[in-house]
Amino acid sequence: MxxxxxxxxxxxxxxxxxxxxxxxxxxxxxxxxxxxxxxxRQQGYGRSPRQQLEQDQVEVLAGLRHGRTLGTPxxxxxxxxxxKNWEWGMNPWPPEGEPSGKGTKPVTLPRPGHxxxxxVLKYGHEDVRDALERASARHTAVYVxxxxxxxxxxxxxxxxxxxxxxxxxxERESWEAAIDAARTDRDTVGGVVEVRATGVFPGLGSxxxxxxxxxxxLAGALMGIQAVKGIEIGDxxxxxxxxxxxxxxxxxxxLRRRSNRAGGLxxxxxxxxxxxxxxxxxxxxxxxxxxxxxxxxxxxxxxALVERSDVAAVEALAVVAEAAVAxxxxxxxxxxxxxxxxADMKAAHAAYLERIRTR
Ligand code: EPS
Numbered sequence: 195m196x197x198x199x200x201x202x203x204x205x206x207x208x209x210x211x212x213x214x215x216x217x218x219x220x221x222x223x224x225x226x227x228x229x230x231x232x233x234x235r236q237q238g239y240g241r242s243p244r245q246q247l248e249q250d251q252v253e254v255l256a257g258l259r260h261g262r263t264l265g266t267p268x269x270x271x272x273x274x275x276x277x278k279n280w281e282w283g284m285n286p287w288p289p290e291g292e293p294s295g296k297g298t299k300p301v302t303l304p305r306p307g308h309x310x311x312x313x314v315l316k317y318g319h320e321d322v323r324d325a326l327e328r329a330s331a332r333h334t335a336v337y338v339x340x341x342x343x344x345x346x347x348x349x350x351x352x353x354x355x356x357x358x359x360x361x362x363x364x365e366r367e368s369w370e371a372a373i374d375a376a377r378t379d380r381d382t383v384g385g386v387v388e389v390r391a392t393g394v395f396p397g398l399g400s401x402x403x404x405x406x407x408x409x410x411x412l413a414g415a416l417m418g419i420q421a422v423k424g425i426e427i428g429d430x431x432x433x434x435x436x437x438x439x440x441x442x443x444x445x446x447x448x449l450r451r452r453s454n455r456a457g458g459l460x461x462x463x464x465x466x467x468x469x470x471x472x473x474x475x476x477x478x479x480x481x482x483x484x485x486x487x488x489x490x491x492x493x494x495x496x497x498a499l500v501e502r503s504d505v506a507a508v509e510a511l512a513v514v515a516e517a518a519v520a521x522x523x524x525x526x527x528x529x530x531x532x533x534x535x536x537a538d539m540k541a542a543h544a545a546y547l548e549r550i551r552t553r
Contacts, residue, residue, distance in 0.1 A: 195532070197525040199340055203272075205330035206280040206297060212270045212336040214343060216528060217257070219265030220536040221347055228252045228342040231513060232272065235338045238509025240362075240373040240383075242502050247276050252339045265534055268343065272335045284327070297323060302491040305498040307479030314490065322490070322499065331420040331507060334514040341517020344524035350536060351527055351543050352393040357516030360386040360472065362508045369506075377505045380482035384421070384475040385508035389519040391458070391469040395547060398464040398526040407462025408526055415518040416473045419511065424474035428457025443467070449553065464526075471519060475511050478504055 195216050203210030232250035250272050257268030282289045283297020300321035304310035313325020345355055363372030363383030376383045399408025413425045433441045433455060443451040443465075451467050458469035480503035489496035504510075531546070533539030 195528070197344075197521070197528050199337075199521060201333060201336050201340075203274075203333050203336060204284060204327035205332035206274060206276055206284045206327060207286070208277050208284075209271050209273045210333050210336040211272075212340050214257070214268040214270070214340055217263045217265065217268055217343070217347065218528075218533045218536040218539050219263055221263040221343075221350070222261055223254075223258060223263065223343060223346055224261070225252065225254075227346070228339050231338050231342040231345075231517070232335060235335060235510050235513040238507065239370050240377070240504055240506035241510065242504045244276060244502060248274065248335075250335050252342075263536075270336060270339045270343075272339060274332070283323075300491075301326070301499055302489050303484075303496055303499040304487055304490065305479045305481075306485045306487060307476070310499070329420070331510075331514075334419065334510070334517075337419075337521075338513055338517045341514075341520045344517070344520040347524045347536075348391075348520060348527065350540060351395075351531075353391060353395075353523060353527070354393055355389065355391045355516055355520040355523065357387055357389045357512035357514075357519070359508055359512050360388050362506055369508075373506045376477075382477040382479075382481060382504070383506050383508075384477040385506065385511075386472055386474050387508060387512040387515050388470065388472045389416075389512075389515050391519060391523055394458060394464045394466065394469050394523065395543070396464055396466040396550060397546070398523065398530055399459070399462050401461040401463060408464055408522070409459045409462050411522045411526070412459075412469075412471050412519060415522045416471060416515055419473070419514050419518060421475045421478060421507070422473045422511070423476045426472040426474075427459055428470055429455040430457070430472070469519070469523075471515075473511065473515050475508055478507060480504075 198215035201212045229251050236245045253271040255269040255271055257264055257266045279295050280297045282294050301323045304322055309325050309329030310322045314322055319325055362369035362385035365372045372383055400406040409427050416422055416425050443453045443456055454467045458464055458467040482500055484497040484500050487496055487498040531539045531542040
């Protein structure tokens, strides 16, 4: 048994939903802690005015009773408050009455770098909105809610996960000016985030197959976040320029390491050191000064779609990446330790730590 996560929801549809399966029974969840992560994701300099409209809050529809998980699927919901402006345009059913609000006219101007063109070709859509609504980073909200649940489970095992921004628009500190300059130029900027996980015990993941490697799973989860184009684990790309003698983490008595160039992962297995992963985000592709494109209705050259968007969303990425890493670590811990009940999982954890302590 493992943890499972499925999500659904369009950016301007009624709501985002997630179903989390495989959670142990008896895990105490704190609504305020989940909402605090949802709030953190919405902060950050350079976000779209949309963020003033949305004040994300989790609703739990199933799998929880009096704040404790039941060991059954946990169903989470985050509403899109902006949906009230898109009731006709994003109605799940054929809308009644005259078109009103937003999203009433088909979009035919694909933005380079967004899902627009690939999406309409792949799914046979006429209206680019049919692709962009799900491709939008809006639904990272519900992944953050799932990540908050994963963090609650990891905390029971002494594991903490934290994401932070390393750079935005090429600036390693005080990036507000870079974001302001991009906004003035009607442009966007990307950046780099880092996630660190402390207290991770050795033995999460496995080298037995590609699918089980924890480094591959973390990389996959991070690459699955909108606009991420590069992943690094530990010293990553810098290791390619080192000799072997300077690239590895020597082992001392007590099985401690002198360094952590591997970022806490060897052969796809956690080695007990801090897990360190980074993700690079490209500049967002919705530009107020649009790039060249083609009008899909006429085949003629045209400018890409311009619509309200963020100048930078790197600070949000740090929170989303933290949630993704937390989810993958919780999943690996669930596989390693089993446990229908949290108490079983904690007992297995203690027994395992005792076994490796005597080595
Ligand atoms: C997004 C575009 C913007 C962002 C959105 C992601 O939305 P809108 O077009 O409605 O202004 O605000 O992110 C969120 C709504 C969010 O909650 O993070 C995109 O195209 O990916």
